[in-house]
Amino acid sequence: MRMKNLILPIRFAVGICVCLIFYFLTLSIFNLHTKPIFSLFNFVITAFGLFEVVRVYKEQNGPDFSFLNAFSVSLITGFISTIMFTFFFLFYATEISPMFLNNLLSVFKGDYNVGIGIVCFVVAVMGFATTIVLSLAFMQLFKKSYNIPAYQ
Numbered sequence: 001m002r003m004k005n006l007i008l009p010i011r012f013a014v015g016i017c018v019c020l021i022f023y024f025l026t027l028s029i030f031n032l033h034t035k036p037i038f039s040l041f042n043f044v045i046t047a048f049g050l051f052e053v054v055r056v057y058k059e060q061n062g063p064d065f066s067f068l069n070a071f072s073v074s075l076i077t078g079f080i081s082t083i084m085f086t087f088f089f090l091f092y093a094t095e096i097s098p099m100f101l102n103n104l105l106s107v108f109k110g111d112y113n114v115g116i117g118i119v120c121f122v123v124a125v126m127g128f129a130t131t132i133v134l135s136l137a138f139m140q141l142f143k144k145s146y147n148i149p150a151y152q
Contacts, residue, residue, distance in 0.1 A: 008057060009073050013080035016049035020085045024092075034103045043130055046078065050134045053077045054142055071139050078131025086124045090116065 020042055027033040057073045058065045093100045093116050101116055 005073075006076070008053060008060070009077040010080060012049055012053040012056075012077045013084065016046060016077070016081035017084040017088070019045045019049070020081070021088050024089075028097070034100070034106075036104075039126075043134075046081070046127070046130050047134050049081065050074050050078055050131065051138055051141075054138050058142055065142075067139060067143055070142060071135055074135035074138060075131060078135065079128065082124055082127030082131060085127065086120055089123050090120045093119070 023041060023045060024033055027035075027038055032038050054070050054074050057070050061069075101114075101119060104119070105114060
């Protein structure tokens with residue numbers, strides 16, 4: 001992928017990341033950021049961003065739209081936004097709110113000896129997995145259909 005082709009994924013990745021950070025900080029205002037159920041909305045934010053990047057990519061390329069290139073754009077967008085959000089999460093949990101990790105893990109019953117590295121790894125893996133699943137799903141929406149219309 002050429003550098004000029006990276007502008008679209010980077011632009012959308014930054015947008016997705018900003019939305020994820022805004023949502024996380026909004027939850028933290030109400031002290032809801034330690035409740036894992038609210039992280040399900042991250043899926044919605046990521047889904048909207050990845051859908052839009054593929055839609056815009058298809059608009060820009062018109063008849064030259066290819067499944068593989070669109071899939072690559074979606075993956076790159078999701079991976080970049082996941083990496084950026086994971087770094088924000090690490091910074092937040094270590095510098096802004098050092099008690100965040102203890103509060104987050106207290107939600108689960110049991111005595112877990114888990115460090116920030118494992119939690120950040122899980123955040124990253126969840127982001128990567130979400131990106132792969134959504135990219136594959138959206139490519140089914142944007143691919144050309146080769147179905148033959150039924151004649152009556």
